[in-house]
Amino acid sequence: MTDAELFGAGERSAVYRAIHARRDMRHFAPGAVDEAVLARLLEAAHAAPSVGLMQPWRLLRIRDRALRAAIAELVEAERQATAQAMGARGGEFLHLKVEGVRECAELLVAALAPDDGTLFGRRTLPQEMAVASVACAIQNLWLAARAENLGLGWVSLFEPAALAALLRLPAGARPLAILCLGPVAEFYPRPLLELTGWRQARPLAELVYEDRWPEAP
Template sequence: MSQHRFNEQERIGVYRAIAERRDMRHFLPDPIEPELLARLLLAAHQAGSVGLMQPWRFIRITDKQLRTRIHDLVEQERRLTAIALKQRQDEFMQLKVEGILDCGELLVVALPDRREQHIFGRRTLPEMDLASAACAIQNIWLAARAEGLGMGWVSLFDPNSLAELLAMPEGSKPIAILCLGHVAEFYPKPMLEMENWISPQPLSAMVSENSWGNDA
């Protein structure tokens, strides 16, 4: 047993946050305290990153008109996604896919410009900037759950249109719209599973040994 192990109560808290994290779509309008938001952003900023490049940028959306315009971009992509889904179009349009107009805080996460300057760890895998930023997003998600807040990751938007709307520099790229806020309750299981959109696969289907598909 490692001497660096957390105590039992701390370990239970970590695993509970992981197990009960949900991609939330339903929010209460209550604001988030500034100190709490600061803690969540600090948790994000403490994420690991390849080559310590820290490829995350956070844009806090406080302008109500801007929030509405972001919602319009998402709605436009939602309809295009529905068309692309063909036979599941009507079913998809019944899903609630975001809470942009309802949540207490809205954040846009973006990759910065001039990322090509970071070579360490990215020479053969340049997409590690995105992977590193995803770690920061996951940190917010888990910290938010521990604080009793819900978070939803929205990816239904055209990145070029959102970048233009937010006056982002050339070479940067928005990768996520995060809805953060108080919730009446957390979903008992993933919402898409509850809505019978998809069933999650077991861990055993994801793990192999020594070669692809060789059961561990």
């Protein structure tokens, strides 16, 4: 490789730092996202890998305040439904901060485009590979936002058909994520669900296997 292709120690360290410092943010501070910065973030998302180079992601920037309010209402309806489905933990769940739809500087929706018939790499897993490709774009956006010192939160609390109708998505398209983006006062030192005692992350050693899935203890 040429020197231009190689990552130096400082560049390599910055990549790993962004990965480990990334957080799913729910608390946002006042302020805006500069248009040039937003353009860089969207380019980062668009640089993601996709199976068969199908690029199935579509990113909708929500600028209409009434539409944002309607999306927030959808999220709240699903938050209440989720709490009810959780039974004994429902009350505890309702005390968690799970989204920042109304407060964030920028609201984006990542949608899966109608299937374009790509067969390369997805004959046996057509839907899964399309969704995985969109997830790669979201992760690129997330890491780039962290490098720009902006917070991003992935909200999955919504009824897909209702959000698709609000956004006038075509047949075959579906929303996969509401993305809250903007300045934050500080980044969580650890994942918020750990800080609130909701759940603890498992160590890597428990999740990496050799050759075959281990037998249950």
